[in-house]
Amino acid sequence: MAKKNLNKISPLAPKSTKMLNPIDGVKLYTYCANLYNKKRNDLSVFIFEGKCFIAEVFTNSSLRSATLDWNSKALKGKEVQAIIVNSGNANTFTGKQGERAIEQVVKTIASQFKISEKKIFIASTGVIGEPFPTHKVIKALKQKKSPSKNWIDAARAIMTTDTYPKGISINTSIGNQKVKITGISKGSGMIEPNMATMLGFIFTDAELSPSILRSLINKFTPDSFNSISVDGDESTNDTVMLTSTNAKKLNNKIHSINDTRLKKFKLDLKKVFLYLAEQIVRDGEGATKLIEINIKNAKSKFSADKISRSIANSALVKTAIYGGDPNWGRIVMAIGKTYEKVNKGKLHISFGKYLVAKNGLANPKIDESKLRKYLSKDRININIDLNNGREESRILTCDFSHRYIDINASYKT
């Protein structure tokens, strides 16, 4: 397999990498545990001070990583003192060895940082089915390190086939009090609704209870991390965590996510979720185009989601967009194969503002040259109006290119 340029930065990456602000109440340490052949940081440890809370969303995979079984238990306490993330090994299909690895790693962190084992969370991403490199990780953790001043260090250390680090910091407010949000994420294969080898970590210093965190993560995950798809594959290790350090005490506690003081904070937190999820698609393996699929006027939310996901995961649609080919027949195919009842005679399909099919027929008035010019851009909207009800669905995906094959035919080897 051609290995050339596999690490070339995605053409859809942001122009520059911004500073990521540390969040008061958390210290970040990054390490090189030598989990890759080349020298790079592959281990991040976030150490929380004081009483800090966490909410987490997992993959639905029935063969999930041992780390998620661990987190499920830890999550019952709702408190967090550490999050450790390693790339290079997924700790999945590693049996008893993998479970023991977690215990040993957790014990090491607990003793190094003088914290409770039960408040430590783990996320692992990388190859499935290889024994977890416990000794390497423990050896790394025993190094003396200073905390990072720029959290982009963590965004880099959690990368696997990602071509650039993904993160965002926003200074926002709750009521009239200033608070901060910083988030990082990684992709980039096995990305599908209900998440993928997709990790997202979002931190705030705002004083927020576990139940508020839970409500916020449940509110913002469906339209962000659960509305993206790279290849229709879903990982054993997906996880999104939202934490509050409570370093910034509020004048009055928040008891409901409908509290009007949360208005700006919620808008900004939503931005963070959407941004981190979109970056994962922008760094989709081999992606050359970002595709946004919008379904309108479906008979049910279920139907709208099923149709948007079918289009987003169709290899034929994604290769057509890669080739700049206005082959909307493949979109018809992708709608049809959901078996959802649709009214053919009322169906509209557009690429951006270019209506290609109207009431179940090719639009003869289409300006092919303008359409082709639009399809040569690196952001394509596919808009479907089913005229069949009132429900909607939006999903982000990317095209399917030669580089996807390059990357995935030689990932492990």
Add this chain to the structure above:
Amino acid sequence: MAKKNLNKISPLAPKSTKMLNPIDGVKLYTYCANLYNKKRNDLSVFIFEGKCFIAEVFTNSSLRSATLDWNSKALKGKEVQAIIVNSGNANTFTGKQGERAIEQVVKTIASQFKISEKKIFIASTGVIGEPFPTHKVIKALKQKKSPSKNWIDAARAIMTTDTYPKGISINTSIGNQKVKITGISKGSGMIEPNMATMLGFIFTDAELSPSILRSLINKFTPDSFNSISVDGDESTNDTVMLTSTNAKKLNNKIHSINDTRLKKFKLDLKKVFLYLAEQIVRDGEGATKLIEINIKNAKSKFSADKISRSIANSALVKTAIYGGDPNWGRIVMAIGKTYEKVNKGKLHISFGKYLVAKNGLANPKIDESKLRKYLSKDRININIDLNNGREESRILTCDFSHRYIDINASYKT
């Protein structure tokens, strides 16, 4: 897009193209209706003599071709006097124009061959959403033609992105009477369980009633045409037809498919179904390897099928096989993302005879060099033992290569 070599014959094609025997009671005429830019036959008409019967299986797509609506109606009579098949245009998303096209084409055939419009069946395959080229087709049909002596002519005329014609003839028997079977098929994108732009036509001269044909097609389609996948996409036009010309009268009629006289015939008919379906995968767009996935000991047939299809349709599994990469972690991922409950600790995964994961753990005894040699072959078996019940599933698919992208990023243009 690179257009080079898009028509290169699949490396998985049979070494030679065999003669396909005409079936007594059917005449085949092939035409060039100029539905392609280059000169080639693109229209086949089978004309049946006497009282002939038909059974048909359709796509489940909710946006199926107008041709299938027509056939559904015609099928109520159970008799067939003609089958017309065109490549180059799918007659899907063509609205009233498409429906009128069918009426006009049917009328032309009826008058040319002096047969009943109601006993004419149509299959169309090609680009979706372009007006049906009625005049070209009618003009072609009015040419004077002699019947084909080798039905490979039809196998060629129904090709779209297929790289070779697919067909098989078997001389078999019912009781002690000799009868014949000939079948043809075409692929090769949008192939998924429950069929795809996949057409199959199977003919016999044996005297068989419509209800026997219906039972036979229902018996053999699930494990053949409905157990193949190229890209997880399913077409609007899929169809398989099984016809009997009744030219070979049986000494005693067959009233049940359990009649012992049908034993050899059923074995051979099954061979024909399996062969034609396998050829579609062998000619999968860009295929370099045929992959057979076998699920054993699943808790239910539903679960076994869901898991085999998830593996067959995983872009990550298919690119790994393309690269000869023993990355069985992706198989674990594909099983997990079905959300089917499986017992991780009892799961075995093998490539051919090479057991790579045993009881939920990597097999440390694996001979990596032998395994890699096996994975460099052009036929790969993936065997999953769930140790979870007694049900099985088998599905054929192919790998995902650079050529798939080449072909599909430039199909229409």
